[in-house]
Amino acid sequence: MDETERTICEAVLEIAQRRSPEIKQVSRQHSLVDDFGLSSMDYAELVATLEMLLNADPFAESVSITTIRTVGDLCDAYKKVL
Amino acid sequence: MLIDTVELTLSHVDLGELTEFAAMTLFGNAISHRIVLGTDVTVPEITDSDGNTLYPSYFMTHLKVPHSALLSSYKLWDRVAVGVNVRVFGGMILESSYLLGRPDEIPQDLDLWNTDAFPSMTGGTLFVVEESRGGEPKPSVPRGGLIAEMPKLAKPPASVAEFATVQTRGSLDPGFKGKLVSQAPIRHAVATGRDLAPGHALMFASFGKILDHVERTLLADLVFPPFPTDLINHLSLLERQTFYLNNCYGDQVLLANVRGRLTPSDIVSRSAGSVPAATLTMVVELYEQTSRKLLVSSKASKLFALPSSRTTLLRDMERLLFLHGED
Numbered sequence: 205m206d207e208t209e210r211t212i213c214e215a216v217l218e219i220a221q222r223r224s225p226e227i228k229q230v231s232r233q234h235s236l237v238d239d240f241g242l243s244s245m246d247y248a249e250l251v252a253t254l255e256m257l258l259n260a261d262p263f264a265e266s267v268s269i270t271t272i273r274t275v276g277d278l279c280d281a282y283k284k285v286l
Numbered sequence: 287m288l289i290d291t292v293e294l295t296l297s298h299v300d301l302g303e304l305t306e307f308a309a310m311t312l313f314g315n316a317i318s319h320r321i322v323l324g325t326d327v328t329v330p331e332i333t334d335s336d337g338n339t340l341y342p343s344y345f346m347t348h349l350k351v352p353h354s355a356l357l358s359s360y361k362l363w364d365r366v367a368v369g370v371n372v373r374v375f376g377g378m379i380l381e382s383s384y385l386l387g388r389p390d391e392i393p394q395d396l397d398l399w400n401t402d403a404f405p406s407m408t409g410g411t412l413f414v415v416e417e418s419r420g421g422e423p424k425p426s427v428p429r430g431g432l433i434a435e436m437p438k439l440a441k442p443p444a445s446v447a448e449f450a451t452v453q454t455r456g457s458l459d460p461g462f463k464g465k466l467v468s469q470a471p472i473r474h475a476v477a478t479g480r481d482l483a484p485g486h487a488l489m490f491a492s493f494g495k496i497l498d499h500v501e502r503t504l505l506a507d508l509v510f511p512p513f514p515t516d517l518i519n520h521l522s523l524l525e526r527q528t529f530y531l532n533n534c535y536g537d538q539v540l541l542a543n544v545r546g547r548l549t550p551s552d553i554v555s556r557s558a559g560s561v562p563a564a565t566l567t568m569v570v571e572l573y574e575q576t577s578r579k580l581l582v583s584s585k586a587s588k589l590f591a592l593p594s595s596r597t598t599l600l601r602d603m604e605r606l607l608f609l610h611g612e613d
Contacts, residue, residue, distance in 0.1 A: 244414070249376075251378060252378065255376045264377050264428070268426075
């Protein structure tokens with residue numbers, strides 16, 4: 205896991221634990237909705253947080269946010285623009 | 287920051303005065319103008335990277351009206367100014383603040399905005415894809431360059447966490463209790479043409495009209511002894527916070543869970559012709575009947591501002607405070 209993936213996993217974990225404190229680990233295979241129950245607002249907050257942490261927003265230019273299903277999809281989206 | 291100057295025309299206030307609905311739509315117009323300020327695009331031209339049309343959807347509004355500047359003090363053909371300031375958190379979340387006054391009353395300097403003297407609102411907004419009926423709202427990011435540059439927030443607006451709390455608790459004030467209650471949910475059938483435009487979801491400001499209708503039904507028809515309608519007509523909004531969790535469509539039926547508290551007013555009026563006789567606080571949750579989805583949670587405070595010349599109304603108010611008021 206590289207630095208970008210680690211940052212993304214930590215950000216996902218922080219938001220996921222607000223709803224489900226029992227979640228202890230985030231991996232590329234996890235589904236953002238099915239495994240962590242992220243809502244529309246959670247998605248928006250996650251993307252905003254990652255924009256600050258990674259200084260990039262892939263969804264403003266090239267990547268469709270509607271294609272993001274898993275943590276891995278999210279990692280790949282940021283790697284495209286970093 | 288942007289200041290819109292608007293004449294209150296028949297389309298805003300009918301033949302009357304500024305209402306909550308009209309004020310909210312002025313604020314909605316102002317944020318729409320602000321987010322494309324200085325760009326070559328119009329609001330319907332804001333799209334995401336897939337070409338989906340996006341629109342700014344309120345998830346929270348908090349309107350405050352000082353008793354010294356009630357909305358009814360702004361009348362047909364008056365000119366008003368609406369100041370709006372918008373900050374962004376990431377590409378999708380907007381935090382906005384608004385101030386409404388006469389054209390020379392809204393300072394260009396945000397630090398000088400006096401929310402104790404003029405009607406004001408804060409709002410939380412999310413860019414979402416225009417949804418088909420019943421679909422989940424899909425947040426998305428406007429393509430680069432399609433919206434104006436706006437100041438950035440370093441952390442999420444407080445309304446984001448509050449929204450999540452309302453989602454999980456089912457009310458923005460779950461512990462609220464009052465003597466004014468309905469034994470069963472109050473029904474409101476959403477009518478296309480009256481409540482919303484054909485083919486569209488309900489506009490955020492229209493929920494205020496439905497909440498007012500529910501409140502009126504409770505006071506006039508469901509509590510006994512009832513509130514005279516002439517008395518209800520003198521209710522003035524002081525504050526309403528609303529969280530919008532889901533939307534509704536034409537021909538759906540809403541079920542309202544309502545409770546209210548009536549208390550003597552502690553407001554000292556400087557107006558010779560008006561008596562601040564009592565305060566009504568109402569908490570309402572609206573559900574959609576078929577899906578059982580929670581759509582809206584709202585808490586409002588209103589003032590019975592009665593003309594001092596109407597002694598019968600003043601006696602009515604005293605009687606109702608005795609019968610329904612909190613101990």
